[in-house]
Amino acid sequence: VILPQPPEGAVKSRSWQEGRGALNRPVWPLCQLSGILFLAGPYKRFQELLEELPNPVQAGEIRYEDPAGALEPFLHLLALMEHLKQDGRADSQTPPLFTPEGDRTDPVEGTLAWIKQRVLERELDVINAKLCGPCRCTLCCTGPERHARQEYFEIPLKDSELDLFPTPRIDTEDSRSTRPDSEPALTVNGAPFYTQEPAIYRWLAGWSLILTRETRCPHLEPKGGCAIYPDRPGVCRKPQIFPVVIEEAPSSGPGGSTRATLRNTLLAVWDCPYVRTLKEDIVRFAERTGLNLVFKENKA
Numbered sequence: 001v002i003l004p005q006p007p008e009g010a011v012k013s014r015s016w017q018e019g020r021g022a023l024n025r026p027v028w029p030l031c032q033l034s035g036i037l038f039l040a041g042p043y044k045r046f047q048e049l050l051e052e053l054p055n056p057v058q059a060g061e062i063r064y065e066d067p068a069g070a071l072e073p074f075l076h077l078l079a080l081m082e083h084l085k086q087d088g089r090a091d092s093q094t095p096p097l098f099t100p101e102g103d104r105t106d107p108v109e110g111t112l113a114w115i116k117q118r119v120l121e122r123e124l125d126v127i128n129a130k131l132c133g134p135c136r137c138t139l140c141c142t143g144p145e146r147h148a149r150q151e152y153f154e155i156p157l158k159d160s161e162l163d164l165f166p167t168p169r170i171d172t173e174d175s176r177s178t179r180p181d182s183e184p185a186l187t188v189n190g191a192p193f194y195t196q197e198p199a200i201y202r203w204l205a206g207w208s209l210i211l212t213r214e215t216r217c218p219h220l221e222p223k224g225g226c227a228i229y230p231d232r233p234g235v236c237r238k239p240q241i242f243p244v245v246i247e248e249a250p251s252s253g254p255g256g257s258t259r260a261t262l263r264n265t266l267l268a269v270w271d272c273p274y275v276r277t278l279k280e281d282i283v284r285f286a287e288r289t290g291l292n293l294v295f296k297e298n299k300a
């Protein structure tokens with residue numbers, strides 16, 4: 001499988017330069033330093049600390065020229081520490097968090113981890129969008145190539161997103177009781193589902209659009225670009241470099257609730273051309289944000 005490269009000129013584009021620049025200046029070291037100052041200092045509101053921050057601030061290897069301006073977009077997240085400081089308990093917006101060994105984290109560690117997850121999600125959404133555009137790549141919108149190991153590409157959909165697609169739907173007792181990766185594979189018209197035309201399936205875990213080999217999402221325009229870009233499904237907005245500081249998974253207990261586990265990981269999808277091109281920058285981003293970096297393949 002030949003993985004796409006960014007086209008010539010992409011790395012010189014303004015969008016790429018901004019995305020790469022932001023990748024090398026993560027805001028988390030500054031958030032962390034400010035969090036320590038807030039918890040140790042005489043402040044009731046995080047805003048009070050912002051007003052007193054010196055300029056510039058050196059946090060780890062990064063010098064922030066306008067630290068208050070850099071923190072401003074994340075103030076509503078950093079303010080989750082106010083509740084913690086007032087009565088020593090975590091804010092209700094930061095649910096219980098467990099270590100991988102199953103122990104409950106203390107309120108300070110838990111609160112900081114939730115803030116970190118949300119700060120990084122927000123920051124990486126912007127960075128990914130700046131880097132994806134110049135690549136003119138359609139990998140996230142097409143099925144695997146003819147000789148790829150993978151047989152299909154799955155685009156999970158919410159109920160509310162189904163009507164965005166004119167694609168046939170398969171919702172049978174068999175489909176509803178299995179998963180795409182179950183063995184033996186679901187059969188449709190006597191053959192494995194992944195040998196058929198693209199369709200939306202209702203699986204045990206919910207709906208997904210299945211793009212089989214050498215097929216395209218019906219909204220992918222002939223020259224690339226998404227015809228429903230402003231309304232595209234949530235999964236199409238997911239970045240290729242994403243934080244898993246916290247992993248939320250269905251809990252095994254009754255009630256269908258989720259359990260949050262501390263993972264401190266940064267995932268980067270190796271198939272993506274900007275991920276491969278900016279490997280060293282991503283390694284640095286992970287180091288500077290204190291995360292374990294995992295590159296993973298989506299299509300191969």
Ligand code: SF4
Pocket residue numbers: 140141142155217218219220221225226227228229232233236
């Ligand atoms: S909806 Fe748009 S972004 Fe999502 S896979 Fe289709 S073309 Fe790509």
Ligand code: SF4
Pocket residue numbers: 131132133135136137138139140141239240271272273274
């Ligand atoms: S693989 Fe990367 S560059 Fe290609 S469409 Fe997906 S996010 Fe954009």
